[in-house]
Amino acid sequence: MEFDQLAEALKALGDPTRLKIVALLQTRDCCVCELVPMFGISQPAISKHMSRLKTSGLVKETRKGMWVFYSLNRExxxxxxxxxxxxxxxxxxxxxxxQKGMLVQCE
Amino acid sequence: MEFDQLAEALKALGDPTRLKIVALLQTRDCCVCELVPMFGISQPAISKHMSRLKTSGLVKETRKGMWVFYSLNRExxxxxxxxxxxxxxxxxxxxxxxQKGMLVQCE
DNA sequence: AGACTACATAACCGTATGGTTATATTGTTT
DNA sequence: AAACAATATAACCATACGGTTATGTAGTCT
Structure with a gap:
């Protein structure tokens, strides 16, 4: 994986809320309305976190009626x-x- | 490791420059003046990156005369x-x- | 059709981030 | 002592981030 892409993924994981969401999704799939009361932040805040996790490929979404279930992409x-x-x-x-002399070897 | 602490470390790694510095330090220790020409950013910028890596424990510094050599904390x-x-x-x-009913089980 | 529910998007706000230039600070060298 | 070199710190700036409230959108249920 390239540095940029890996750094992007690590940054996506580098937030306590998102990291805990990922850990939760290890146990079972969750929809947004379940996550909101768990974290005590607003529904749009959760939505944005999920959007970011989805963008970096860490999470997949499955629409089921009104709900959107998010599942962890373990791979x-x-x-x-x-x-x-x-x-x-x-x-x-x-x-x-x-070799190109572009690098000073200190010491 | 707690979520906050792990998230902090992941955020430290979640920048392409810092991630590449960490990869470089796998090969050999480097001082700031070596890193500057490699990345084409200013010396203070590199210094700040190293400071952040040091704060999150990923890097150790060793003063040697004028230079400060940074080494990777592989553990x-x-x-x-x-x-x-x-x-x-x-x-x-x-x-x-x-159990507390604080969690709506959707579906 | 109309009300309701779950989710997403938009607009906004304060703070963090990654860069810059300018200025210490510390060690070396003459 | 004075000049120089390597690094760190300070002050600043534009953009990203993580939250908010308000609003749009899509599916459900009388």
């Missing part, structure tokens, strides 16, 4: 964790920069 | 990855909320 969450545990090796880029 | 990075892969199970909290 995506797993992928982010793996990317974080396995960040790209930039030693080659470092070597090239050093 | 910390690992810990964050593990926390993300192993988010708390909130099923008990969900159950309690349902």
């Amino acid at each position: 995506r969450l797993n992928e982010i964790g793996l990317s974080l545990a396995n960040l790209p090796d930039l030693s080659e880029e470092l070597r090239q920069l050093e | 910390r990075l690992n810990e964050i990855g593990l926390s993300l892969a192993n988010l708390p199970d909130l099923s008990e909290e969900l159950r309690q909320l349902e």
Whole structure:
């Protein structure tokens, strides 16, 4: 995964409310009206959080009558964790920069 | 790890520049003056990024003469990855909320 | 059709963020 | 001591963020 995309995903997870929502969705799917009383913030606030989680691929929505059920995209969450545990090796880029003299080796 | 603390760490990683710095530090320690030309942003900008990474425990600094070498705290990075892969199970909290009737079970 | 419910979107607001330039601060060198 | 180099801090700025209230939209139920 590219840095920009991974950073975007990490930023989506880097909010306590969204992080807890993701944890909740591990247990079971939830609709917005369930999440509102849990977090004590307004319905639009929850909607925006869900929208952001959806944009970064962490959550899928399923319309069911009036309700919109959000479910966790476990593969995506797993992928982010793996990317974080396995960040790209930039030693080659470092070597090239050093060769071009663009990199001062301090010490 | 608590949600707030983990979210804080994820937010620290949720910036492309900082994420790439962390990846670079996997290869070798760097001082600020090396990072500046790599990213094409100002020295204070790099300093602030390093400060933030240090605050969230992802990076350690070692003063060596004029330079400050930053090194990756691999344990910390690992810990964050593990926390993300192993988010708390909130099923008990969900159950309690349902018992109190504070949670509408939709459908 | 009309009222109601769940959700999304819009407009707004205070604060955080990521950058800048200017100015300490600290160590090195002559 | 004076000049210089590397880093940090301060002050500032535009944009992003996380919340709010108000309003639109779509499905449900008499």
